[in-house]
Amino acid sequence: MKLKVYADRMSQPSRAVIIFCKVNGIDYEEIKVHISKGQHLTPEFAEINPMKQLPAIADGRFKLFESHAILIYLACAFPGVADHWYPADVFKRSKIHSVLDWHHSNLRRGADRRLNSMILFSAPYVFNTTIAPILGRPLNPQAAAEAEIILSSSLSKLESFWLKGNGRFLLGGNQPSIADLSLVCELMQLEVLDEKDRTRLLGPHKKVQQWIENTRNATNPHFDEVHRVIMLAKERQQHQLLKATKNEGGSNMKKPLVSRM
């Protein structure tokens, strides 16, 4: 029975799992669960993942959720996945676990999963600077400021520690691991920010920018294909923001951003 991947490409960990399958030639069926339509909250999906979050997989009768756990499982259980994705060497593997755990409490930190069940962007910085007004919610400048501190600090640590040396990938690697894929997919969420904001945040971090590009190149054409929804969302959002600015009363600001994605 073919591997089933339950995903919404608007969710960054969903994208990481899909790209991993595509790059490694894993035969899978993508089952779209639209967060914007609340499909992850249905009793049917709770049978797959009782935590009602994406992504999740079903490999025969074996069900699994949490994207890092899924990436590790796929790397171990499917033949033909190159060692660099999740090295057998205990020292290299441990360092990858360390990056992935760090990710939870840093880049991904503050990712409010309750918010995530209502909106499509979990990153609080993106939410509080860009998405909130479109959804007819108040901007929260304090939350945005706090989220920016965490984001900037995480980007600095990526630049100065995880990407130190001359390697093209995290931990000095010359080929990507599941950690590169997971973290870069997270950062791609910044694409929906206003260009000025994005440049301000990413601008000082040249190695981070190069690493995003390296990871993209190492996994293309799949990377671009899977991120297409984000790019489309960005275009629609810019259009909607423009419209909202013109319309001071903003009666149409409560329309969901990407309800048809």
Add this chain to the structure above:
Amino acid sequence: MKLKVYADRMSQPSRAVIIFCKVNGIDYEEIKVHISKGQHLTPEFAEINPMKQLPAIADGRFKLFESHAILIYLACAFPGVADHWYPADVFKRSKIHSVLDWHHSNLRRGADRRLNSMILFSAPYVFNTTIAPILGRPLNPQAAAEAEIILSSSLSKLESFWLKGNGRFLLGGNQPSIADLSLVCELMQLEVLDEKDRTRLLGPHKKVQQWIENTRNATNPHFDEVHRVIMLAKERQQHQLLKATKNEGGSNMKKPLVSRM
């Protein structure tokens, strides 16, 4: 060269690593890094862990931080660790990764690592209900209420999902894994709460209570020995709270709670 474990027993992930070493007869040297004295922020400690967090290990020249990554490393790299701690079976192992990843975003969520660098309790619920006034900081009832929602929801998921069935441990196991140890050490932080609060939070979750006891029994006498600092802190804190209540001006409320621990 003996394994070095850099730890502060007031930190829940430090305790998990120390108990794991003791239970599995791993020969190690515990290097105490006192968070309350800011010893984790020194340049010397940054050589061990540039993220300036605990715990961290050095096994010869190999350095590692993030407690889950450390527990997995120890289970894989040291001979004689029983399989149940981190099973070789890919399906069982994947489920353990799933619990550990879930832990980051739930029980441990909101654990503010910036706060953690200043105070000894990272759990925001405990901080905002109990610790704040002792440190001369304002209580934040809203933050406490939000943290309680996350904590209660996490406890419910533990009770109804991770502990479903008749197993004595997570995922239906009859012997503990590194996930049991990690999550139970986190919950032991609730010991410092007022008894009434603790009962209100844990009271409805009978399986969780039994599982804490099962994990304690499976790892004693080490569990109790390593948690002794928490119990001592509880006593001192109750004494200090009593004193603070009597002293309305509260000039002595700014003394750190456990400065000599």
